[in-house]
Amino acid sequence: MKYRFAAVALLLVGSTLGLVALLRPPGVQSTAIDPNDIQMVNSGARIYAAECATCHGAELEGQTNWRQRNAAGRLPAPPHDPSGHTWHHPDAHLFAMTKQGIAALAGAGYQSDMPAYGETLSDAEILAVLSYIKSTWPPEIQARHDEINRRFQAAQD
Numbered sequence: 128m129k130y131r132f133a134a135v136a137l138l139l140v141g142s143t144l145g146l147v148a149l150l151r152p153p154g155v156q157s158t159a160i161d162p163n164d165i166q167m168v169n170s171g172a173r174i175y176a177a178e179c180a181t182c183h184g185a186e187l188e189g190q191t192n193w194r195q196r197n198a199a200g201r202l203p204a205p206p207h208d209p210s211g212h213t214w215h216h217p218d219a220h221l222f223a224m225t226k227q228g229i230a231a232l233a234g235a236g237y238q239s240d241m242p243a244y245g246e247t248l249s250d251a252e253i254l255a256v257l258s259y260i261k262s263t264w265p266p267e268i269q270a271r272h273d274e275i276n277r278r279f280q281a282a283q284d
Contacts, residue, residue, distance in 0.1 A: 158222035160254060162262035162269060171259030174252050178244070183207055187263060201238050207260045214264060214272040217279035218257070225253045 161167055176185070182204035183189055189206030196202055207213045213221065223231045228243030230236075244253060261269060 158219045158254070160218045160221070160257045160261050162258050162264075164258060167255045167258045168262045169259075170252070171255035171257070171262075174248065174256050175259050178248065179207075179256065182240070187211075187260065199238075201240055204241070207263075209264050209268045213260060214268050215275065217276045219279065221257050222250075222253060225257065226250070 175183075184204075184206065187207040189208075189211055190203035193203045193205045193211075205211045205213065216224070220232055224241070225248075226243065226245040229239040229241050231243075233239075248256070261272065264272070
């Protein structure tokens with residue numbers, strides 16, 4: 128039993144290190160989202176309207192029954208407003224999911240209608256969209272998200 132625990136612990140440490148490398152690919156300086164940068168937020172709003180609103184909604188409301196798998200076995204697009212779970216993820220995870228697709232975090236076999244935007248949007252454009260999304264959350268949700276980021280960063284150090 129002791130050896131099984133040690134093996135699982137080593138596997139988790141290795142997986143975490145691999146995930147950290149995946150979350151910050153070469154050339155990406157920062158995955159920090161800034162809801163207070165008005166220029167970035169305005170740019171993100173335009174990109175969101177063009178690239179994301181079709182599925183996630185013009186008001187960030189997501190698709191109906193977003194917690195229930197559809198006939199194809201995939202989850203509908205979740206809301207990005209406070210009622211969704213977007214704010215439960217640290218910036219690095221949101222960036223990786225957007226750039227590399229959901230499977231980057233959920234595993235290679237995970238099926239999703241969410242495309243990877245790494246070939247479509249620049250890193251700066253992805254951060255602008257995420258900054259726009261965060262800018263729409265009430266201050267208490269932004270503060271909770273900031274705390275999630277602090278905890279995530281502390282675990283990486």
